[in-house]
Amino acid sequence: MNFTTNEQLILASSSPRRKELLQMINIPFTIVTSDVVETSVKANTVQQYVTEVALLKTRDVAKKCPDKCIIGADTIVVFNDQILHKPTSKEEAIQHLTQLAGNRHEVMTAVAIILADGTEHTFVERTAVIFKQVSPQMIEAYVQTGDPFDKAGGYGIQTSGAMLVDRIEGDYNNVVGLPIASLVQKMLTLQLLKLTF
Numbered sequence: 001m002n003f004t005t006n007e008q009l010i011l012a013s014s015s016p017r018r019k020e021l022l023q024m025i026n027i028p029f030t031i032v033t034s035d036v037v038e039t040s041v042k043a044n045t046v047q048q049y050v051t052e053v054a055l056l057k058t059r060d061v062a063k064k065c066p067d068k069c070i071i072g073a074d075t076i077v078v079f080n081d082q083i084l085h086k087p088t089s090k091e092e093a094i095q096h097l098t099q100l101a102g103n104r105h106e107v108m109t110a111v112a113i114i115l116a117d118g119t120e121h122t123f124v125e126r127t128a129v130i131f132k133q134v135s136p137q138m139i140e141a142y143v144q145t146g147d148p149f150d151k152a153g154g155y156g157i158q159t160s161g162a163m164l165v166d167r168i169e170g171d172y173n174n175v176v177g178l179p180i181a182s183l184v185q186k187m188l189t190l191q192l193l194k195l196t197f
Contacts, residue, residue: 002196003027003184007116009192012061012072017158021178022071027193029071034060038074046083046108050076051122054110062114069192070114075177077153079105084153093143094136096154097164102133105153107175111183113190123186125179127170129157134164 009029011022022029034057041056043049058072077084079099087093106126113121147161148154155161157168157175171179187193 003193004196005187005193007069007192008067010061010065010068010070012058012070015177017176018073018178021173021176021180022183024180025184025193032061032065032070034058034072036060046076046078046081047110047124049083050074050108050110051112051124054112055120055122058112058114058120062118067116069116070112071183072112072114073109073178075107075109075152075174077105077107079103079153086150086152087148087154090143093148093154094139097134097139097142097148098136100131100153100155101139101164102131104128104130107153109174109177109179111179111186113186113192115190115192121186121190123182125171125174125182127168127172127174129168129175130166131164132166138163 003025005027011029011031012034014033036056038053041049041052043052053074054072058070062070084096087096106128108124108126110122110124145160147156147159155164157165173180
């Protein structure tokens, strides 16, 4: 599959994982990161929260890059209607993973697209993740690797955190951080991308 675009695309994310996923489309884009404080967002629901954070980041980059198409995203892990943010300590990482062990949780990624004319579009992708009933020793060993600290919920499904996962229901790439299949469909609908043969 080949895609073409006439847009100047900006990815509003410093995440190497999002960069790798967007590169799958094989179209040029540049990266500009936002300087916003995500915790400043107040919302009534987790879906509203993740959407508002994605918009906050994307709007910040749109201000820096006028007349360009900005794509931003935010990913959260939700367990029992509570958001498990990136852990800030070893203890918090262990607490997150102990809660998730043997249980089902949801990963939600909100994607925000701001067109060159300022029009905003958003969507939220959901994936269910079911953890194995892992031992406290395995959780401790994983936390010792340092991997959990830059990841929502305290684990990475594309790293050794995969050892904790029993199965998923939905888009794997969504758990990594960008639902690329849904993003491509949205970009085709918005005529930001054209499929060529």
